[in-house]
Amino acid sequence: MSEQFKPLSDRTANDRLNGVTQSRPEYSDVFDHLVKDEDDLEGMIAYAFYKYGKKHWVISENPPDEEKKRFHRKTTPTDLDAYRARAREQLTKTFGNLEAALREEMKQEILDGTIVAKIDKSQIDTLTEMSRRSAMWRAVLSSLISTLIFAVLVFILYISIITPNFAEIWSSVVQHDPIINSH
Numbered sequence: 648m649s650e651q652f653k654p655l656s657d658r659t660a661n662d663r664l665n666g667v668t669q670s671r672p673e674y675s676d677v678f679d680h681l682v683k684d685e686d687d688l689e690g691m692i693a694y695a696f697y698k699y700g701k702k703h704w705v706i707s708e709n710p711p712d713e714e715k716k717r718f719h720r721k722t723t724p725t726d727l728d729a730y731r732a733r734a735r736e737q738l739t740k741t742f743g744n745l746e747a748a749l750r751e752e753m754k755q756e757i758l759d760g761t762i763v764a765k766i767d768k769s770q771i772d773t774l775t776e777m778s779r780r781s782a783m784w785r786a787v788l789s790s791l792i793s794t795l796i797f798a799v800l801v802f803i804l805y806i807s808i809i810t811p812n813f814a815e816i817w818s819s820v821v822q823h824d825p826i827i828n829s830h
Contacts, residue, residue, distance in 0.1 A: 675719030680727050692734035697722070701732075 677697055682690035702719050704710075807813040 654815045675722075677719050677722055677727070681730060689731060689738060692737060693727075693730040696730045696733050697726075 681693045681697065704718065705715055771805050807817070810816065
């Protein structure tokens, strides 16, 4: 990637590492001081406050172009701290308002029964799933009982084939006749 197409923050970091001095037009490093990384929301908002302050200064003072380009030099560490503090306040206010709005929305949903309806639907889904599983286990139990009955019948058939006087034995068992003991 050519030097002219790199973002300024990349060129600055590379220039600092390589010891390059002002070989390009001067730019503000305020962004680098305010924003730690791409997830630093407070720093990005602080930088927006910096740019807003610069715009307000340009409109109210109407400085020459050269002075506009050097606005960042007037920015002190105290100014940077103030931008960060203002950003922190804004985030706290915004997220506080968001939290309050969410609490109010949830309260209203509870009062309207929306959350209860969601809970009821969840319970119905759970009971339906349990019922489905219960029906499956009833079918399994029914199959096991059927298999057991079939196995007993096959066993009785097998015994009747290999035992010559099975009919007599069976009729005595059914009638509770002690014929087995008499033979």
